[in-house]
Amino acid sequence: MERCDVLVVGGGPGGSSVAWGLRGSGLDVVVFDRKTFPRDKVCAGWITPQICAELSLEPEDYAKERLIQAIRGFAVSRQGDRAARVEYDRVVSYGIRRCEFDQHLLARSGARLRLGAPLRDLRREGGRWVLDGELSARWLVGAGGHFCPVARRLGARPGEGEPATVLAREIEFEMTPAQQARCGVRADLPELFFARDLRGYGWVVRKGDWLNVGLGRQDASGFARHLDVFLDGLIAAGKVPPDLPRGLRGHAYLLYDQAPRSLGAEGVLLVGDAAGLAYGRSGEGIRPAVESGLLAARALRAASAGDGEPERAYPRALTARFGPRHGRMRKGPSDWLPRRWRGPVAGRLLGSPWFARRVVVDRWFLRRQIPLLLAALLLTASAAAQTLAVGSAFPALGLEDQHGTRHAIDASVRAVLFSRDMDGGGVIRKALDAPLEKDALAFLARHGAVCVADVSRMPGLIRRAIARPRLRRRPYPLLLDEEGPATAALPSAEGKATLIRLDALRIVAVEHYDSPEALRAALEGGAAGGP
Numbered sequence: 001m002e003r004c005d006v007l008v009v010g011g012g013p014g015g016s017s018v019a020w021g022l023r024g025s026g027l028d029v030v031v032f033d034r035k036t037f038p039r040d041k042v043c044a045g046w047i048t049p050q051i052c053a054e055l056s057l058e059p060e061d062y063a064k065e066r067l068i069q070a071i072r073g074f075a076v077s078r079q080g081d082r083a084a085r086v087e088y089d090r091v092v093s094y095g096i097r098r099c100e101f102d103q104h105l106l107a108r109s110g111a112r113l114r115l116g117a118p119l120r121d122l123r124r125e126g127g128r129w130v131l132d133g134e135l136s137a138r139w140l141v142g143a144g145g146h147f148c149p150v151a152r153r154l155g156a157r158p159g160e161g162e163p164a165t166v167l168a169r170e171i172e173f174e175m176t177p178a179q180q181a182r183c184g185v186r187a188d189l190p191e192l193f194f195a196r197d198l199r200g201y202g203w204v205v206r207k208g209d210w211l212n213v214g215l216g217r218q219d220a221s222g223f224a225r226h227l228d229v230f231l232d233g234l235i236a237a238g239k240v241p242p243d244l245p246r247g248l249r250g251h252a253y254l255l256y257d258q259a260p261r262s263l264g265a266e267g268v269l270l271v272g273d274a275a276g277l278a279y280g281r282s283g284e285g286i287r288p289a290v291e292s293g294l295l296a297a298r299a300l301r302a303a304s305a306g307d308g309e310p311e312r313a314y315p316r317a318l319t320a321r322f323g324p325r326h327g328r329m330r331k332g333p334s335d336w337l338p339r340r341w342r343g344p345v346a347g348r349l350l351g352s353p354w355f356a357r358r359v360v361v362d363r364w365f366l367r368r369q370i371p372l373l374l375a376a377l378l379l380t381a382s383a384a385a386q387t388l389a390v391g392s393a394f395p396a397l398g399l400e401d402q403h404g405t406r407h408a409i410d411a412s413v414r415a416v417l418f419s420r421d422m423d424g425g426g427v428i429r430k431a432l433d434a435p436l437e438k439d440a441l442a443f444l445a446r447h448g449a450v451c452v453a454d455v456s457r458m459p460g461l462i463r464r465a466i467a468r469p470r471l472r473r474r475p476y477p478l479l480l481d482e483e484g485p486a487t488a489a490l491p492s493a494e495g496k497a498t499l500i501r502l503d504a505l506r507i508v509a510v511e512h513y514d515s516p517e518a519l520r521a522a523l524e525g526g527a528a529g530g531p
Helices: 013-021 049-054 098-107 149-153 177-181 223-236 286-304 310-322 339-350 353-365 375-382 422-433 440-446 460-471 516-525
Strands: 002-009 029-033 068-071 073-078 084-087 093-096 112-115 122-125 128-131 135-142 165-174 191-194 200-207 210-217 249-254 268-270 398-400 406-408 415-419 449-454 478-481 497-503 506-513
Touching: 002 013, 002 128, 013 029, 013 098, 013 286, 029 135, 049 093, 049 286, 073 339, 073 353, 084 353, 093 098, 093 200, 122 149, 135 149, 135 286, 149 268, 165 223, 191 223, 200 223, 210 223, 268 286, 268 310, 286 310, 339 353, 398 478, 415 422, 415 516, 422 440, 422 449, 422 497, 422 516, 440 449, 497 516, 506 516
Parallel strands: 002 029, 002 135, 029 112, 073 191, 135 268, 415 449, 449 478
Antiparallel strands: 068 093, 073 084, 122 128, 128 135, 165 210, 165 249, 191 200, 200 210, 398 406, 415 497, 497 506
16 A cells, blocks of 8 residues: 555645645655646635745746736725725735646645545544555645545535535636726726625626636525626626626635634644635635645644644644634624614725725735744744754755855765854855955855855845845855745754854754854864854
């Protein structure tokens, strides 16, 4: 029987984030999905800059082969009422096609893939999970969406009255030139239409030549009628072309704070919609899927190093990130108002530019009040118990320098000057800029030293526009880890430069310096014992 360390069931953003977060961990990861990729996925399809940062995804690079639509605002209204336009002087989101986005994340995940076959049997045998009698895994991650078979195995009952279930129907299609001319929605300004009874909202998102239209409601009764009213209103207002296709596809998901689902059990974790993690107001599922996948990867990394049990650590981390969940329907602010007041109050609020910007867009949809969950920071923290020390084998790193030239750290290297923050990097820079040695490149070569920097914490725009041009002025190569996993296990100290001495790729000393003079003297003298 084939074996692996981690089996991920589901190849969407949650599953691929688990695999991506486990790169470099030494764990053998297999991603299983009943579909082949690329595959269609029902979703409005927009992502925030936070998601790009957390996944080290560069929009400019992504756009070279795939569609990505810059979004600079949203129009917000209650259906039939005046809209408030919320516009920014910068990009606040990106429209993407899920068939392309999911394929890209899965392809770069580094996992082995088993795609295109249904899951027939899943059982627990001898402390391991066995898939279809063919694949045995130490740990299992359910990432297969609302109807995930792993979630069912843990007691989920989709379609059987789970509270907080949102039903949605939508369509995405490529418009003809004639349809584009009759589409009244700007590509950089998607429009959101809250239902008059406040039980859901609809959207129109234009992505280049493609148009995505949909409606989601937390109330299944009369859904077809609500959908027809919504689509007819869009056509009448000139928001969508009159010949809009009516073959909308459906899906479902659960809202995080009200979902009753388990987050894990012995040897198994649930991420994304399989765990019911969609944000309460917007229903967004991509960022919760990505973040839960990274948190699951962190817990699995720690467990593989003997630090705790993932089925305990992961729910704690998820609750710390997303807050407590109540497992039942809860009253919202409008539920406390007399029914006859709700519509007028909601209409005035949603039509207010201040409320639309500060509450609806900034807090509910962009979630700007929530700090980044940086993948690099997670991987660094989870690798703390695995930090390389004296006697450890140094990884044979291959990294690009500031000019894009790739370098390998091999047995000829006797010293690595490493920094993980600006202060540590400044110590190295000043040590090599000292007046005693005008030729820094020759100085490094004479001592068998290379410079390495973990710059994954730096926002991509700053890294490209400011940091790289400055680094190119240096007369020596600086190897850059722009994603984080490659250098996650290297020893470091906050605010200091780290000197790692090597002998045939074996670490013989680790020293930390906050003084350029002391670092330079240590290199020249070859003596251990930094401050």
